[in-house]
Amino acid sequence: MVLTGRTGLVAGLGSVAVAAGSGLLHVPGLLCAAAFEAVLGTGIAMDLVQCGRPQDLEFERGGDAAVRLGATAHVSLLVRNTGQRTLQGVLRDAWTPSAGSVPREPASADSPAAAAPGRLPVEPRHTLDLPPGAVQHVETVLTPTRRGDRRPDLVTVRTFGPFGLAGRQVSHEVPWRLRVLPPFHSRRHLPMRLRQLRETDGATPVLVRGQGSEFDSLREYVIGDDVRSIDWRATARRNDVVVRTWRPERDRHVVIALDTGRTSAGRVGDEPKLDSAMDAALLLAALATRAGDRVDLLAYDQDLRVSVTGALPGRTLALFSDAMATLEPALVELDGSGLARQLLAQVRRRSLIVLLTSLDAAAIHEGLLPELKQLTRKHTVIVASVADPRIAEMAAGRGNANAVFSAASSELALSVRRGTAAELDRIGVEVVDEVPSDFAPALADKYLSLKVRGKL
Template structure:
């Protein structure tokens, strides 16, 4: 049960009665009895909560940054009208609005209530309970009860870098020689012979075939196809660090004004993991269009997700689905285990794209010793998200405090350069870019490898 403000108001009005009553002590008792009686009557006449029946429908998937609607159908099989408020409880980061829904269901009828979810982070959001408070006819007291009506909404990565996809695809078409500008395909794999049209590169004329026919014939080239790309996402502790500016504001996070950058506002950014996912999605979209097979592995000390060779039509949807529940684990990643997992899953040569951080300590002790094992069979591309805050610190000058910051940032940069050099010496491609640039940079690196026929 629950009381409403009217009960308190009634007691307050009773004060006036008590003030002027000839026998105030009795008046207090009388007012109390009256309130108790009214509350009891109201409770008895209020619509029953327990027999209410609930059905849910609505969105199961939503992309981060967008809104989902979940419908709740309330059926009242009881004999009294259920009038009051309803709260559909969701975790705070589901961003459910409105908090309270007015409810008025006559007996034997049903009503539909809509809750809008604006999630503020990735992952699965489970509905908790539905709590109903039905008021009595006088609105003094209410019955209250909760029902468990399960529903879950999966919040997918937003794939913000899809804005880069058209540009990268057009670059891919250039490689394939299908570009409208009729330039010669720059691929390395022989595709077919066709008749010469004005504008074709004369260097691509196949004289032997031309001699056999009465027409001038050119060779067309296309990039290699049906290669394998294995995207490995490091979900260890280094992926939890937040960098950049979160494109979608986090729940309860406000920009803090502090820090040693001349009072610049520090916005808690996105975890490296989310930026890496964004880059992985662009790469996967591009690679599947280019006719390559894409596998996806998320690993820290154990396999968090494994998506082998999804069909290109459903690759992106299954990829975002498997990425959605992954969170950064606060444990040191195990590169040896990761390499072993890759080796057992990828028996044929493929491009292994490792999305991690260029953290010299963890890479030198973890990945570098086992890297030859991996790079002997596969082509390894390591992509890391750099921190724009460190870049800003490195540019600090003027006061000793800022210069010390700059020195610390330079130290970090030197570490990254050193580890990058060591990796390149071992034949590993390295992409190191700021959060906003990492996705196109990784796509460019992939296209460059494809153009060079190194896949």
Template sequence: MRFRPGPNLVLAILALALLSPFTFAVPQTCWLILLGLLPLLAITFREYRHLHGMLAKIEISRRQPAVVGRDVTFLVELDIVNRGAQEAIGTVRDVLPNVAIPDFQSEPIRLDAKGSTTTTKQLRIPIRGLYELGPVWLRLQGPWQLLEGQRVYDCRASIKVLPETYVSREGLSEDQQAQLLMLDKVTRVRSSGAGTEFESLSEYRHGDDPRRIDWRTTARIGRPIIRRYQVERHRDVMILVDCGRLMGALTETGSKLDCAIDSTLLLAEVALRYGDRCGIGLFDDRVRGYRAPLSGVSSVRTIAESIYSLQSQWRESDFGTIFAELQLKQTRRSLIVLLSDIVDVETTSRFRTSLARLAKKHVFLFAALRTPLLEQVVHAPVKTLLDGSRKAVAFELLQQRQKALHSLRHGGVHVLDVEPSELTVPLINEFIELRCQNLL
């Protein structure tokens, strides 16, 4: 516990200090100051004991969700119980993460004797990660406002901030809900498409492909029987997420890395529902994480735990490091989905050199996330010489990027060039297309 002077004690000491110069002219003033100081000290000591007893009989606990969505509002409740026989008046403050909105909040409270109250505050955290809330500071005023007592309650709690599309679909915007609804429909329709893995025999129906008639079974039974096929399952899908410098660029829905992680979790869920195995790789100039392919829809939680706190670093991405890791650990033919970006031909040449060996064994899908700022600069009006220079640089960067992607396409890499905020549906569409083409 800590104690500090209250407003009335400061005023009383200031009044006595103003009287002190008069002791030189009127010595009897010393007795007046002394008569005022002694009762003040006695009352202050009594108030100290009063506050000490009150703070010892107050308990604070918190209630909050363990997992929330990025930039989604959630509630934090503090239950304050006064077990003392006197009323308590003061303020309570919860220590919040620096990235929380708001990051500082102090609320006045009034506790009746043997009473309790609950304070509720709305917060949102716009950056993914693991954060800690607490401790809680309680400051009470004495009955005469001569002292203020303060106590720290160590009721800390951790909270995980995950991508909002993964945590809950109820609080999303109408556009996001429409996008996910479209995704669900696409997944259901495309997953029922024709594959090459035999599923069953059934009677011929109008509209069936006559080339799938099983003539031996048809001759034995005496009526047309066809073979039905399903999309192949139990394939390996490795999703590689770039955490380098380019992925830190901001978009309308967070950074490019935020959009990549949102889409990664939904793609992993779709792949696992297909019956495939899904793994994850994280890299910038080094391999920051690698998890071998897992099976079962519940494995998406493990993948989420691996990437939910991932943040972009100011480092140039080195594709060679993650490709070397794949060469060593992923011996089975797989579909490799790489979420990154590329800006120049030189980087593309290094990318293709690192890819040369792996491309002979695996199928690669490269999702190139555009930088919205470049498009904004290109379409912005030119008012000054500086605006013209910026537009020229933006045009040059976009031209180099298009050449780089064109070079990758000619190298046999499946390329998806999209806006970061619109990545999810095209990415899963392309994934299903590749699965249905039986390229694995």
């Protein structure tokens, strides 16, 4: 049972009436108070008897089950009155704060949904008016602020009687799961890379074809062509210099490995390194599947967190997004030997292995360098890392002693990072080291470059 604000107001006015009656009319105070309480109690009892029972409601959810971070999802709640009385009241569909529950109508100064600056937003209330057997749809608009699975809390229904003095309140559990996927900001870079892919693949005419491993056609020599591509027999038959052209390899195997260890939790700009790595992985997966390659995904720190293998080309992005949605960094060091064993067990033929990790000198030298040497004997390996643009900015700082000290420290950090990249290059590892805004397209360009050069 719940009492409304109207009950408090009536009680306040009644106390004034009791005081006036006992003072002016010389009626005993106890008698006036008893009479007023009897009237108020009768009104409350009638409200409780005549209001609908929230226990008679049945609920069913529907709507969006997945949404990308930053987008809007709509989750509906079907409310059915199975009781014998008309039910009037309000409903609150509560969600976890990171689900981003917002009112359907824009908040205004005179709207109850409008929150003052610095105050937490109030979840919207929905008015219910359900005759027996009637159904009402309630829609909740969600704009999530975090990846992962977002679930509702409780659906609370409060019903009122005809006098509005009292009512009933019951909370129900109505389960649902909204999976918030990585946002895929780098999608905007995909059309340009696909155009480059079509050019190297011969779908559109270009002057120079890529050097792959699959023979495509013969054409006349033009200045700038590699003389090693000249077909001397065809040249002798045609009395003109003819070169072979090659089509970049297709049906190759690409394995994207996400480091979910301690270093992936570091924030660069507005998001963790792991989120930037996910964005780059999605762009690379979209590009590679369009190129006709098979793409697998795994996430590893000291144990295998995620593995997606054998995905059909049309389902690769969806499966990758779904698998990465719930990934969070683990505050442990990456087990490089365990990762190498996992990769060698999973990858049987020559493949492109893309390791999205950090160019942290200690982590590379202590855990990854021996394993990378082993992987490069059989596979093409890319190590891709997100660089912090703030370090480069600090390295250029001057003007006072603090700025010079910061510049020296930043330059030392950059020097160590460049040395680590050079050491990886010496053992045959391709390195991508870019700031977050350029990281995903740089990795895609590296993939295209390797494909054109026939190194997959």
